Amino acid sequence: MSLHTSFHIGGPADALVIPADMEDVRKVLRIAREEKTPLTVVGNGSNLLVRDKGIRGIVLKLGNALKHWEQNDGRFVFGSGVSLAQCCRIIGDAGYTGMEFAVGIPGSLGGAVYMNAGAYDGEMKDAVVSVQVMTRSGEVKTLSRDDLKFAYRHSALQDSDVIVLEAELMVKPGDKAAIQAKMDDFSQRRISKQPLDVPSAGSTFKRPEGRFVGQMVEESGLKGFRIGGAEVSVKHAGFIVNVDHATASDVLQLIEYIQKKILENYNVQLIPEVLVLGEV
Structure with a gap:
């Protein structure tokens, strides 16, 4: 699944299906029901972390299909x-x-x-x-x-x-x-502030009310902190990035470490925004 997520992380799926149309979706659902096979549905994998053991059963990927x-x-x-x-x-x-x-x-x-x-x-x-x-x-x-x-x-x-x-x-x-001017402005802001040149799953945590995740993480001295190949982005501390063949385990350990530090320092429980799938 590392080839199908923006994080470039994830073990294998037993089967991956990209449907051409709605009827293909219906066929996959029927097969999964008849064969009693687990079915996991994903978009294009941009907000997704797949565990290292991968996903059992069928993965139905809609991100390259249904484009009408x-x-x-x-x-x-x-x-x-x-x-x-x-x-x-x-x-x-x-x-x-x-x-x-x-x-x-x-x-x-x-x-x-x-x-x-x-x-x-x-x-x-x-x-x-x-x-x-x-x-x-x-x-x-x-x-x-x-x-x-x-x-x-x-x-x-x-x-x-x-x-x-x-x-x-x-x-x-x-x-x-x-x-167009508004879209250009938003695009430029993203380019200047976010680590778009390295694999990630976007913002790692949901924003707590009245707080900024990146600011808390940076103030906690975690900018650039690494576990394995996963790193707190040096460009924006609200992102975890894959800098050196990171595993899902690396990312999950880093998420837990950040949560622990932010809870200690701010009494704020960070909730991941990234969706985690796959065999534990």
Whole structure:
């Protein structure tokens, strides 16, 4: 799975399937049911840490599939495999505003909805109207924004086993030049502040209320601290990066060490934002 995550970390999956369309998704679900095989669904692996022993059963990867999209005025429907960056560009190029915040967030639309991804002045909940999902029995359903129960880096999708097929976004008309300028500004901020040149899974921890993770980690003297090949980024202490063939064990030990130090120094319990999957 190291070839399928932005961390470049992870043991093997027993089987990896990239579906061409919704019918392929339904077929994989049927096979998993009939063979009583575990099924794990991932996007494009940008917010994911796979353990060193890998994942048993079938991994269904949607990040390179389900890339359809359509527009009707300010209503956009995107397949869950469309990259978030592409969604932003398509919406901005059409002269609509509301998704600029997501221009530099890695990952697929489906994963972004699942996590209620956000940055700067926005979150996915601000634009999502509904989501089409498939149950493990192969039934297609539509969930409204209210059904999704969005919260900070959370949606009801995390508490269910449905598979996101597509999402409907509603945005407002705007000035193309202003939209592009805003996206350029956000992109430049990311480039200047985040370690985009080394493998990572994005921000390692959720932001505690009233605190900044990077600041606490840096003030605790952990910037550049390493366990094995995993390092607290010297560019932004809110990121753990893979600097030298890190294992999942390296990353998990580093996460635990950071949590311990921040709890000691600030009485704050850091909660990982990175999703951890795989055999223990």
